[in-house]
Amino acid sequence: MLKRILALFFVLITTIIMNISPVFADYDLANDNILDATDILKPETDIPDEALEYTVTYDEEILSAGTGIITLTFGGDCVLASDIKDRKDQLSFEAAVEEKGMDWFLSGVLSAFEDDDLSMINLECVLADDKTGYKKRQHNFRGLPEYTEILKKGSIEAVNIANNHHLDYSYQGKKSTRRALENAGIRYSGYGYFDIYEKHDIRIGFGGMRETIYLQNPRNMHEEIKKLKESGCDYIVYSLHFGKEYEENHNELQEKMAREAIDSGADLVVGTHTHVVQGIEKYKNGLILYSLGNLVFGGNLNLEEFDAIIARVELYFSNYKLNKTELKLIPIHTSGSRKYNDFRPVFATGKAAKNILSKIATDSQIDISEHMSFKNFE
Template identity: 30%
Template sequence: MESRTKKQQAKRRQNQRRMMAGTVILFFVLIASIVGIYIGVEKPELRPGWAGPSATPASANAARPTPTPPASLAPTPALAEEPKTTPPAVSTEPTAPTPTPPASPPAAGAGGAPATGTEAGRVKLAFVGDVLLGSTVENVLKEKGYDYPYSDVKTLLQGADLTIANLETPVTERGTPQQKDYVYRSSPKALPAFKEAGFDLVNLANNHSMDQGEQGLLDTMDHLDVLGIKRVGAGRTSAEAFRPVILESKGIRIAFVGFTRNVPDNSWKAGTSRPGLADTYDSKAPVDAIRKAREQADLVVVIAHWGVERSDTPDEHQKKLARAYIDAGADLIIGGHPHVLQGFERYQGKWIAYSLGNFIFTTNNYPKTLDSMILEASCSKERSCELKMVPIFTKWAHPVVMGEADSLQLFQRLTAVSTQAAIGRDGRIRSTVSSTSP
C-alpha cells in the first residue's frame, strides 16, 4: 500500500515537471514570437515623410502667408464720365505698364523743376488735356492723397519750362450749383499738389468753370492767384477774360489766351461788368485778343475749348477757328473738350493740336477716353515750334506713360486722323508737306 502511494506521488511530480517545462517552453515561444514580430515590423522613423505618431505634419502648424488680393484699377468709388455710365466696381481691363520717365537735370524755369534737353534759345512747353479734380476723382484723391495723380508723370510735368492744363473744375466750397448735367466742384485742398506737380497756367474757358455760378468762378480765380498759378479764358469782366497772360522763360516772351465754343448758358459769357468766360462763338473778340497779344510777345499760344465730345476728328468750327487764330498771329493752337485725342494739322507753318483728351478725369468704359498725352513743344523766338507727344494711359485719376506697343498703335491711329502731319516712332510730329511746296 505504501509502495503504491509512493508511485502515485512520483508520477504526479513527473507530470508537474512536464507541465512546468511545457509552460516554460510556451513562455519562451511567446517571447520569441513577440521579438520576431517586433524585429519584422518596419521602424516608423524609416518611413519617408513620417514624423512619428504624436507629431503634427509641418504644413499644419506653419503660418500660411496672407494671400495678396488681385490688383484692381478701380478705387472704392464707382467712377463715371460724360456721358455718364456706370462702370463695374472692379475693372477687368489689364493694368497698363508704368515705365519710369527719364530723370531731368535741374535748370531754372517757371515750371517747378526745369526742362531737359531744351536747345539753346528755345523754350520747352508741356500741355495736358482736361483736368477734373472734383466728383468721384476727389474721392480718389482723399483716399490716396492729393498728389496721387502725378506720381508717375511728375518728372515730365516738372521737366518743362512752363506746364499748362485745361482745368475743368470750379475750386470752391460755396456757390450755387447750376441746372445742367455734370455739375462739379473741387476742394481748394487739391490745388497745392497740382501746383507742386509743376503746373504754371490753366485755361478756365470751358463748360465747367461756372458749375457753381459766378461765386464759384470768383473763388477759383482767387485760389489760383494765391498759389501763383496763372489763368486765362475767364475774368471778372470780358476785358480780363480775353486779356493774354504773358510769361517769360529762356528770354522768350510767350502770350497765352483761352477761348471756349462750349458755353452752357449765355449768362456764362463774360460781360463789360459781369464775371464769365471768353467765348469764341463769334471769332471777332478772340481774333482781336490774339492781335494784341502778338504785339506784346514773341510767341502766341491759344488754348481752345471746342468740338464734339468723343469725336475722333475736328468739326468745321474747329478748323475754321484754328485757321482764323493763326491768320491773326497765333503760333500754336492747343485744343480740348472732346474727351478723346484728335489729330494734328500743319497750317501756314504753325501747329494745331485739335484735342489732347482727358488727363485727369472721371472714367467710363469708352476705351478712347483713357488715351491721352503730354504734348511737348520746343519753341524758338523766331515763332517756330517742334512738337513731341508722350503717350499716356489715364485710369482712375492716375496717368501713366504707355508701353511701346500701345504707343505705336496710338501714333498710327492719330496719324490717320491728322492733316499734313504724321507721328514718328519717337512721338515727334512732323509735317508731311515739303517746305518748298507752294
Template identity: 35%
Template sequence: MGRRLKRKKNNHRKWCIFLGILICIASIQLAVLTFVWASQNKNIQKPPSWIAVEEGKNESTEEDIGVPVEVQDSEKIDFNVDEELQEESLVEDEEATIIKPIRKNITISAAGDFTLGNYLPTYEANTFDDVFRKQGQDYTYFLSNVKEIFEADDLTLVNLEGPLTNATAHMDKPFPFKGAPSYVNILTSGSVEAVNVANNHSHDYFEQGHQDTLRALENASVGYYGYGHQYIKEIEGVKIGVLGYKTWAKTDPFIATLKKEITYMKEKTDLLIVSFHWGDERTYFPNEVQKYFAHLSIDLGADLIIGHHPHVIQGIERYKDRAIVYSLGNFCYGGHRNPPDKDTFIFQQTFVFDEDNQWLIEESTENIIPCRISSVIHRNDYRPTPLEGEEKERLYKRIEELSAPLSIQPFQ
C-alpha cells in the same frame, strides 16, 4: 720872399696834376659806359606783331635798333619766332574771340482735361473724392507719375473743367462737376502753372462757383485764362501770352472778339498761345469750326493752338509752321470712373529765342509723350501715367494716323 714864391709854384703844380688825374678817370668811365650802351643796343629786337602799336607811330626807327628800316610790313620781318607756333597762337586767339549767339530755350507742356472732383455723391465708390480719401488725402498722388515731366518744363498748361467750390446750388444738367477748393493743391504739387477756365463746366455751380474757383487759383498763385482773362508769364525775359475760349460756331461777335484780343496780346507778348474748348464729344477728327478758328488764330498771329472738349484725342496739324493740337483728350479726369478710351498725351514744344526775343522757328522742336489717364487699365484711378514699350509705340502710331488727314509730318 723867394721861399714863399717857390712854395706857391709847387702848390700850383700839385693841383694841376690832381685835376689831370680826375680828367683821365672820367674819360675812362665815359668810354666804358659808351661801350656797354652800344652792346645792349645791338641786342634789341623789334616787338612781335601781336603787340599793339599806337596809331600814327612807326613800330621801329633807325635810332631804336641802329639799322636801316627797309620795310614796315611785319610779315616780311623775321622775328626769330617759329612760324607754326605763331599760326597756332593766332588761330587760338581767333577762336577765343568768337562769340556764340545767345539762345533762350523755353519748353511749354500742354495736357488735357482736369476734372478735380466728380458729379456723383462723394460717398460713391471709386469716385475722385473716394480715391482721395483712400490715398490719405494726399494731394500729390494724382500727378505723381507726371510731376517730373511738368517740373522739368518752363510752363505747364491744362484745361480745368469744373469749379472748385463749396457751393451747393448747381445747374440742371446731367453732369454738374465740382471739387473742393483745396484740390487746387493738386495743381501746385504737380507743377501746373496755369489753367483754362473757359469751358462748358466752369459755371456748373453758377457764378458763385466760378468766382470761388478763381479765388482758389489766385490764392495758390496758379494762373488762369479764358472768359476775358489773359495770362502773361515772363520767362528769361521772354513774354509768353495765353488766351482761352469756348466756341461751338462761327459767329460775328466771337470772330470780332478773337481778332481784337489776339491783336492786343501780340503787342504785349513775344509768343502767343490760344486755347480752345471746342469740337464734338467722342469724335476723333476736328470739325470745320475747329479748323476755321485754328487757322484764323494763326493768321492773326497765334503761335500755338491747343484744344480740348471731345474727351478723346484728335490729330495734330501744322499750319504756317505752327502746330494745332486739336484735342488732348482727358488727363486727370474725375468725370468718369472707367472711360472706355483712356489714351491721352502731353504735347511739348521747345521754343528757341535769340537775344532780341525773336522766335527762331527752324530751331524749335516738338515732343509727344504718350500717356494713359490711369495707372491701371481696368478702371480710372485718376493718376495719369506715361506709357512704355508696345503701348507707347501703339499710341504714337495712333496719333500719326489721326494726324495724317491733316497733312502733318509724322512725329518721331
C-alpha cells in the same frame, strides 16, 4: 666817382626804356595780326578777378536776350472733382484724395512735366469751398480750393479756364476758382484773361476761348489775339475748347476756328473738350493740336476712353525770331486701372503707345511720330 655812377645809372635807364613796347604796338609780323591778349597780359595779375567775372556775365546777358530754347508742356482735360451726384461714392475723386494724398494723381507722369519751363493743363472744374452759385446742369464739377496742391505736386504751373465747367457755379464759382489759383501761384488764362510768360526776354502769351463764346461773336477771338500781339508777345499759345465729345476726327468748325486763330496771330493752338485724341495740323507757320484727350479726369468714375497724349513743344528762338519748333508726343492712359478710374494717368508703352499715335495720324494730314520738327520760313 659821382659822375661815373650817374653815367651808369643813365645807361641802365635807357636800356630799360628801349626794351619796353606799348601793348597796342605789339604785332605778330608773320600774320600781320595783333597778338592774342593772353600773349601780352596775364589776367590773373593784370586784371582783377572781379572785373573778369563781371565782363563774362555781362556778355552772356547780352547774347541771351531774344535767343534760347523755351520748353512748354501741355496736358488735356483735368477735372479735380467727381460729379456732384458721385461725391460720396467710395470710389469718388474726393475719396481718392483722402486715401492717396495730393501727390498721387500726377505721380505716374510727373517726369513729363517737371523738367520744362512751363506746364499747362485745361482745368475743367470749379474750385470752391461750398455750393454757392450752384446751377443745375447735366454735370457739376466742384473741387476744393486746396486741390491746387495736386497741380503743384504735379509740376503744373498754368491752366486754361476757358471751358464750359468753369461756369458750373456761376459768377461765385468763377471768382473762387481764380482766387484759389492766385493763392497757389498758378497762372491762368482764358475767358478774356491773358497770361504772359517771359524767358530770355522772349514773351510767350496765353489766351483761350470756348466754342460757344466764339459762335456768339467770332470777332472776339481775333481781338483777343490782337491784344496779346500788342502786348509785345513773340509767341502766342491759344487754347480752344471745341469739337464734339468722343469724336476722334476734328470737324469743320474746329478747323475753321483753329485756322482763324493762326491767321489772327496765334502760333500754337491747343485743343481740348472732346476727351479723345485728335489730329495735328501744320497751318502756315502755326501748329494746331486738335485735342489732347484727358489727363486727370475725376468727372467720370466709369471711363470707357483711356487714350490721351501729353504734348511737349520746344521753341528755338534766335534774336526774337522763332526758327524751329520741336514737337514730342507722349502717349498716356488716363487711368492706370481699366477696372475703374483711379484718376492717375500713366505712360503708354509698346503697342498701346503706337495705337494712340495711329489714332492721331488718322485725323492728320502730316506724318505723325513721337518726335517731329517744324521749321519756320518767314
